[in-house]
Each structure stands twice: as C-alpha cells, then as structure tokens.
Amino acid sequence: MPKNTTKTIELCAEIPTELGGQRLDQIAAQVFTEHSRSRLTAWIKEGRLTVDGQTLRPRDTVYSGAMLKLVAEPAEQGEWHAQPMDLDIIFEDEHLLVINKPAGLVVHPAAGHATGTLLNGLLHHAPQLREVPRAGIVHRLDKDTTGVMVVAKTLIAHTSLVEQLQARTVGRTYEAIVVGVVTSGATIEAAIGRDPHQRQRMAVVASGKPAVSHYRVLQRFRAHTHVRVQLETGRTHQIRVHMTHVGFPLVGDPLYGGRFRIPTAANPTLVEELRAFPRQALHARFLELKHPLNGTSMKWEAPLPDDISWLLQLLRQNDEAFIG
Structure with missing residues (x-):
C-alpha cells in the first residue's frame, strides 16, 4: 500500500500489465494519480522516482512487473505563516474548500502583502495545506473582486483541479x-x-x-x-x-x-x-x-x-x- 507521511512522500507500486511498454512519466502519472505529471517528471529527473532501484529518464520505456518507488520531500512552500481569519465557507469536505471571498482580501502573499492574505488564513484553518502546492490555491480573484473560490485540500484534489482548469x-x-x-x-x-x-x-x-x-x-x-x-x-x-x-x-x-x-x-x-x-x-x-x-x-x-x-x-x- 502507498505510504505518505507528513514529511516524506514514500510510494511503491508494481507496474500493471495494461500499462507496460509506455514511457516512465506516462506510467507514473497513471499510477500515482495524486501527483501531477510535471511534478512526477521532475522527481524522475532528480532520481527520486526509480524503477527496480535504477534511475531512468522520463522518456524511457518500462514494462509490467517492474517496481516503481518514490521517495521525495513535499515542495517547499516558503515562509508562510498561519493567521486566524474569519472565512465565509460555502462548502468543505476532505478534498475541497469553497469560500466566498470578500473585497479587500489579497489571495496570495507577495511584495507588500506578506501576511493578512487568504493563504495565511487557509493555513490556520487547515494546517495540512502546507503539503499542497500554493496551499491549495489553484485560481485567484483580484484583491477587490468578491465571490466564490475553490481551494484544493489534498494533492489528489490539486492535481484534478489543475487538470480541469487546463481543460x-x-x-x-x-x-x-x-x-x-x-x-x-x-x-x-x-x-x-x-x-x-x-x-x-x-x-x-x-x-x-x-x-x-x-x-x-x-x-x-x-x-x-x-x-x-x-x-x-x-x-x-x-x-x-x-x-x-x-x-x-x-x-x-x-x-x-x-x-x-x-x-x-x-x-x-x-x-x-x-x-x-x-x-x-x-x-x-x-x-x-x-x-x-x-x-x-x-x-x-x-x-x-x-x-x-x-x-x-x-x-x-x-x-x-x-x-x-
């Protein structure tokens, strides 16, 4: 069974018969679906995702029965601080958080807005968002635009929402x-x-x-x-x-x-x-x-x-x- 700790990502999986004969990056994206293909490709290049203990290239062909092993650290999210914030929550479950953003709230820390942003409030509400790229923010609203926004609370949700936005x-x-x-x-x-x-x-x-x-x-x-x-x-x-x-x-x-x-x-x-x-x-x-x-x-x-x-x-x- 895949194991994912809070500090280190550790995943193992055997390549199934139906995926054998494809590129390594293609197979990895279908096996480890909670991670995006671009993220997996980077880990392959860094030698963090191996095949039967060997480091290969993303384009290398691999076959069924081989064992994939991933050992990687979650992406560094920067020096972001959790801050208490009243969030107008429309919907929330294990994977998604949907909020109604007020006017005047900056979504993501930037020059001149290191704190007091939506991201700071999200980290206080759901600390596990530190393990998700950009604390789960997959789209933004301008500071003075109001309304509905979705946040990905898990890597699976983040990958899916990014793919849906791109499509x-x-x-x-x-x-x-x-x-x-x-x-x-x-x-x-x-x-x-x-x-x-x-x-x-x-x-x-x-x-x-x-x-x-x-x-x-x-x-x-x-x-x-x-x-x-x-x-x-x-x-x-x-x-x-x-x-x-x-x-x-x-x-x-x-x-x-x-x-x-x-x-x-x-x-x-x-x-x-x-x-x-x-x-x-x-x-x-x-x-x-x-x-x-x-x-x-x-x-x-x-x-x-x-x-x-x-x-x-x-x-x-x-x-x-x-x-x-």
Whole structure:
C-alpha cells in the first residue's frame, strides 16, 4: 500500500500489465494519480522516482512487473505563516474548500502583502495545506473582486483541479456592472498580455496568451448594464481587460475604468455612489466543477455582495424616477 507521511512522500507500486511498454512519466502519472505529471517528471529527473532501484529518464520505456518507488520531500512552500481569519465557507469536505471571498482580501502573499492574505488564513484553518502546492490555491480573484473560490485540500484534489482548469471544464461565472449600455451579449476572443506602456496593467496584445470571455445582458439601465460573464480561460484581469476592450469598463475599476462619467439627469445619491464606489464592481457568482474523488458535478453560488446589490438598487430607482 502507498505510504505518505507528513514529511516524506514514500510510494511503491508494481507496474500493471495494461500499462507496460509506455514511457516512465506516462506510467507514473497513471499510477500515482495524486501527483501531477510535471511534478512526477521532475522527481524522475532528480532520481527520486526509480524503477527496480535504477534511475531512468522520463522518456524511457518500462514494462509490467517492474517496481516503481518514490521517495521525495513535499515542495517547499516558503515562509508562510498561519493567521486566524474569519472565512465565509460555502462548502468543505476532505478534498475541497469553497469560500466566498470578500473585497479587500489579497489571495496570495507577495511584495507588500506578506501576511493578512487568504493563504495565511487557509493555513490556520487547515494546517495540512502546507503539503499542497500554493496551499491549495489553484485560481485567484483580484484583491477587490468578491465571490466564490475553490481551494484544493489534498494533492489528489490539486492535481484534478489543475487538470480541469487546463481543460477549460471548470465553469466560472461572474457578474459585473459596466459603464455604458450593452445592446446584446457576445464572445470576446482577444489575447491578453502585459501592457507594453504601463507594466502594472494588462492589455489586449497580439503577443499575449489566448483569452476567451462570453458575456450576456442581465439588465440595462440608462447609462450602465448589469452583465454576466463566463470565462473559458483565466488570464490576469481578464474580465476587466476584455470589457474595457469592447468599450464597457467596469464601474469603480481604478486601473481600467478611465475617466469618471456622470449619467445624464442622475439623482445625487446615485452620482455620489458611482463616484465613491470603492472597487471594480465584479463578483464571482457561480463555480462549477467535478469532484476530484468521484467525478460528481458540483456547483456553488456566492450571492451578490451588499455594495453591488445597493448600486443595482440605486440604478433601478434612478431609471424608474426618470421614466416616471
């Protein structure tokens, strides 16, 4: 039986008949499914995964009956500290943790944010996450974007979620309030990369990575639109960049929103709310994926936060007053 301690990974397995004659890295990925193929390949190259006691190359052919043995240390996760944090947990089991992230919370430690991040709170809630790459964080939300996020609590879950994200089978649906009246839904297929003129921004650039967003209208107002956006890819700032690219920047976006525009004949309360809205009006509403252990389709929802709900209410009231 495979043995996995908290400090050292020790796994042994005999290559079954149906896998004999394949490359070592291919076989290892099918035998030790809790680890990604890239991680196993690195361990083969380091001599940590051997065949009948011999060190081979990832591309070497091996045959049934041979014994695979893996002895490796979990990846070093850095000097991350566990910190108590109130987490809005939507779902949790042995393999998955689904949370509703609030605005203002940085997901991962970085320059200027070594502590007080979601990762620090996750380590306090589930200390075993130190043994999972990036403490189980497989996708991120921007600091001021709210909504549903999934965290992998085990290596099996991490490998599965990464594969699902790469295969674009994870359903990620957002809601946003944009400036301008969107006439109809559409698909935006435009590569995203670093803005060559402002390095802190992303932009639609020919040399960028492929990015696909599908958006549709939920409600139109006189000068704004409530939209729903479904992601196929997960590039940095993707929705913010794509919606700006087609002429509909997000309300409150400090990086891509451009000059503040006052709606014609808007009431003072709405004008002040739009002017003072503290963040991009973007919320991760739904998340859908297959459970890493049994393949069951699962879907979670994070209700709209108070600030977006209040702004939508003001937009409706302003339209009703204008029509009346």
